[in-house]
Amino acid sequence: MPISANYSALDESEFRAWLGEKALALGFDGLRITDTHLGSASERLQAWLADGRHGHMEYMERHADLRADPAQLLPGSVRVICVRMNYLPSEIDFDAEWGRLEHPTEAVISMYARGRDYHKVLRQRMQDFAKVIEERIGAFGYRVFTDSAPLMEVELAKKAGLGWRGKHTLLLNLDSGSMFFLGEILVDMPLPIDEPQADHCGTCQACMNVCPTQxxxxxxxxxxxxxxxxxxxxxxxxxxxxxxxxxxxxxxxxxxxxxxxxxxxxxxxxxxxxxxxxxxxxxxxxxxxxxxxxxxxxxxxxxxxxxxxxxxxxxxxxxxxxxxxxxxxxxxxxxxxxxxxxxxxxxxxxxxxxxxxxxxxxxxx
Known part of the structure; x- marks a missing residue:
């Protein structure tokens, strides 16, 4: 599909600001943009898979080639719109969460999973976001993702500047920590690219030390x-x-x-x-x-x-x-x-x- 004529006529900085505003209006908490090139990340993935560290997650091995090149998921795509959505509910208290681990008869369920399935929440909002963009510029090539396809979303979000990869391998953000979900829209528009964030873990190894199974x-x-x-x-x-x-x-x-x-x-x-x-x-x-x-x-x-x-x-x-x-x-x-x-x-x-x-x-x- 050719690039929308309406997009070609846009002021890019104005359109970029508009994207950020619409993302916030739809319930997202941050938006950044990068290209589809992953560089050495695909090599690191291959080494991780070769070492068997993925366990029974065979789907990661089956589609490793797609993970290495996001553009294969949407021919003609050149950019990735990356968004994040905070999930920490107001009732969560970290001290109480630690306390539950000290009461063996209580059941501990990861905080992200206590509410509605994030796949459903994000997927619908990502689709809504794409439709809003389409209303603004006309038809364009896109595909929406929410942890639902062979896409290295943390690497893309890191490259886009939504955060840096912590030593626990999760994405960390200066303003929001790590308690958020990620979503992506592959697009065929040559949008301006954002800069990555610096790593701010320093010498801290708290996550490594606390892991129950190392x-x-x-x-x-x-x-x-x-x-x-x-x-x-x-x-x-x-x-x-x-x-x-x-x-x-x-x-x-x-x-x-x-x-x-x-x-x-x-x-x-x-x-x-x-x-x-x-x-x-x-x-x-x-x-x-x-x-x-x-x-x-x-x-x-x-x-x-x-x-x-x-x-x-x-x-x-x-x-x-x-x-x-x-x-x-x-x-x-x-x-x-x-x-x-x-x-x-x-x-x-x-x-x-x-x-x-x-x-x-x-x-x-």
């Missing part, structure tokens, strides 16, 4: 196979025994590296109700979540990112956390007995994967 093997190096977020979400198989105790009561994802990061004292609260926690997921006990039937799991996680892992992995993760509660001296005998009873009752309907984790849990105390 998944951050070196600055800017993550072994997904050790990461609790990977183990509880992406991993379809048994949780390796050597990591089960370190999981503690984390049943979906892990926020430790973000909670400890000094830059997240600047994390901005979201104004969007979509990311507010639902069904008490910030205060639930392990026993309460274990009591959900498969139908209740599907109903209560309707429109949630958690539903993607399915009931089987959900029960697997809960069983590990309950085993860790049984092993803890912080849990009294009455609560341990309730956990044992719940786990034993769950064996009757468990498949082989879940049953193995239940039996492991029962042996912990």
């Amino acid at each position: 998944a951050i093997t070196a600055p800017y190096q993550l072994d997904a196979r050790r990461c609790i977020s990977y183990l509880t979400i992406e991993n379809p198989e048994a949780i390796p025994i050597e990591f089960r105790s370190a999981m503690g009561n984390r049943v979906y994802g892990c926020d430790d590296c973000q909670l400890i990061c000094p830059w997240n004292k600047f994390a901005k609260r979201t104004s969007l109700p979509d990311f507010a926690q639902r069904h008490g997921l910030g205060q639930s006990s392990l026993l309460h979540l274990w009591s959900w039937t498969e139908d209740e799991f599907a109903q209560r996680h309707e429109g949630s990112a958690i539903r993607r892992i399915g009931y089987r992995r959900w029960r697997r993760n809960l069983a590990v956390a309950m085993g860790n509660a049984l092993a803890s001296s912080l849990v009294d005998e009455q609560d341990k007995q309730l956990i044992r009873q719940a786990l034993s009752a769950g064996l009757t309907s468990a498949d082989a994967l879940v049953a193995e984790h239940i039996n492991w849990a029962l042996k912990q105390g």
